[in-house]
Amino acid sequence: MSRQQAIQAVEAYFDDGRFFTDLNERVRIKSESQNPEKIAELHRYLHEIIVPQLEALGFRWQLVDNPAATEHEKAWPFLLAERIEDPAALTVLTYGHGDVVRGYDSQWKAGLSPWEVVVQGDRWYGRGTADNKGQHTINLAALTQVLEQRQGKLGFNVKIILEMGEESGSPGLGAVCATYKEQLQADVFIASDGPRLGADHPTVFLGSRGSFNFDLTVRLRDSGHHSGNWGGLLSNAGTRLAHAWASMVDSKGRILVPGLLPDSLPQSVRDALKDISVGGGPNDPEVDPQWGEPGLTPTERVFGWNTLEMLACKTGNPEAPVNAIPGLASAHCQIRYVVGSDSQHFIEHIRAHLDQHGFTDVEAVAHGMTQMEATRLDPQDPWVQWALSSLAQTTGKTPVLLPNLGGSLPNDVFAHILGLPTLWVPHSYPACSQHAPNEHVLAPVCREALQIMAGLFWDLAEQGESIRQQRQQ
Numbered sequence: 001m002s003r004q005q006a007i008q009a010v011e012a013y014f015d016d017g018r019f020f021t022d023l024n025e026r027v028r029i030k031s032e033s034q035n036p037e038k039i040a041e042l043h044r045y046l047h048e049i050i051v052p053q054l055e056a057l058g059f060r061w062q063l064v065d066n067p068a069a070t071e072h073e074k075a076w077p078f079l080l081a082e083r084i085e086d087p088a089a090l091t092v093l094t095y096g097h098g099d100v101v102r103g104y105d106s107q108w109k110a111g112l113s114p115w116e117v118v119v120q121g122d123r124w125y126g127r128g129t130a131d132n133k134g135q136h137t138i139n140l141a142a143l144t145q146v147l148e149q150r151q152g153k154l155g156f157n158v159k160i161i162l163e164m165g166e167e168s169g170s171p172g173l174g175a176v177c178a179t180y181k182e183q184l185q186a187d188v189f190i191a192s193d194g195p196r197l198g199a200d201h202p203t204v205f206l207g208s209r210g211s212f213n214f215d216l217t218v219r220l221r222d223s224g225h226h227s228g229n230w231g232g233l234l235s236n237a238g239t240r241l242a243h244a245w246a247s248m249v250d251s252k253g254r255i256l257v258p259g260l261l262p263d264s265l266p267q268s269v270r271d272a273l274k275d276i277s278v279g280g281g282p283n284d285p286e287v288d289p290q291w292g293e294p295g296l297t298p299t300e301r302v303f304g305w306n307t308l309e310m311l312a313c314k315t316g317n318p319e320a321p322v323n324a325i326p327g328l329a330s331a332h333c334q335i336r337y338v339v340g341s342d343s344q345h346f347i348e349h350i351r352a353h354l355d356q357h358g359f360t361d362v363e364a365v366a367h368g369m370t371q372m373e374a375t376r377l378d379p380q381d382p383w384v385q386w387a388l389s390s391l392a393q394t395t396g397k398t399p400v401l402l403p404n405l406g407g408s409l410p411n412d413v414f415a416h417i418l419g420l421p422t423l424w425v426p427h428s429y430p431a432c433s434q435h436a437p438n439e440h441v442l443a444p445v446c447r448e449a450l451q452i453m454a455g456l457f458w459d460l461a462e463q464g465e466s467i468r469q470q471r472q473q
Helices: 003-015 018-027 036-056 133-149 173-179 237-248 267-273 298-303 343-356 382-395 411-417 443-472
Strands: 060-064 078-083 091-097 118-120 123-125 157-163 188-191 203-205 210-219 307-315 328-337 362-366 400-402 422-424 440-442
Touching: 003 018, 003 133, 003 443, 018 036, 018 133, 036 060, 036 078, 036 157, 078 173, 091 133, 123 443, 133 443, 157 173, 173 411, 188 443, 203 382, 203 422, 210 237, 210 343, 237 307, 237 328, 237 343, 237 362, 267 298, 267 400, 343 362, 382 422, 382 443, 411 422, 440 443
Parallel strands: 091 157, 091 188, 188 422, 203 400
Antiparallel strands: 060 078, 078 157, 118 123, 123 440, 210 328, 210 362, 307 328
């Protein structure tokens, strides 16, 4: 019974094809949470895939209906499970989501399908391989092998929350965690989602940027009017919207609304990011060094600062333009923000800015998606150094520490509602095409991730109690 034996056990699980079989079984379930026709598949994923595995590991479980308001959202269930060896022992809470975005079946490359794992070299294609079926499959497999190697006794308790609506904004997750707060109490949160910094860089991140979506709309008149007869006499909704947007963000992507910026970039975050580079992978887009907030490095811009993006824009009839001055224009926009931002008043700041600049005809309304708040665990927390040490011992590499992910996750629920220190160990990589056609994972990354998580769970059994005591001092 040793740490190395546990790692060898997960290596065998990968090498003999069991991981591929388990992952393919999960990918075949079309659990699209954004598709109302796939509601039954969300429940099937939990009942046919997750529950049998957890029962075999000695977990008690329950399914919880989604408390979100609409009938459709109530169909996005939650699974809560726990394996308690000793109520006084260290307890870890972990998380995953079994839902995926739409498959976009017809848009995948020839020979590929979103609903079957297809191997091409090191790439394993399939919807959910990276986000998030592959990642929680790795974690549960590693936990299984560690439990077997420790002869059926982990030495710590495990609690799990697995949701089926994350790709629709995690509606109801906060309410469920608030309702079951006592039941979900733990000492540390460890989970996996999102990408590593790069395929060859084992990574730990401690939170995520927040995400706030909003719409800008200019409504001048009910219909368009002939541009020859009325040009120069009628204001153009598209022109008004374009200038309103240009007052908010300049031509190089710098945010011009002070209320949408964070209060500072802490030195501890600068220090954590100083030796990290973004991009440069074979499938990564080329970074524009002149884009965004001046005076910051590219790494600081994506992990330590806020960004304001226009995600979609429409005026007139783009598919079949006509000679008419549009009376309506709209844009769907997004703020990704870090800790220290006045996120509860973003719309008020936007409204005040637009009014100040003469754009009283531009509406600004928060979009209906669930807002994910920014979070960031202190990089000096004892759990952070413990996790980095574990990854280094397993891989022989220096792991990357990101104070927060550049993207957004519902980490605020675990950090704020449950009050837990949060550690994320991602098993994907930036060019995995998550949310797009041709989503995939890299086989070498998956194999290394299994090793990492087996080592991490082993170390939790051996060292977790001392870290808990150190944190309480």
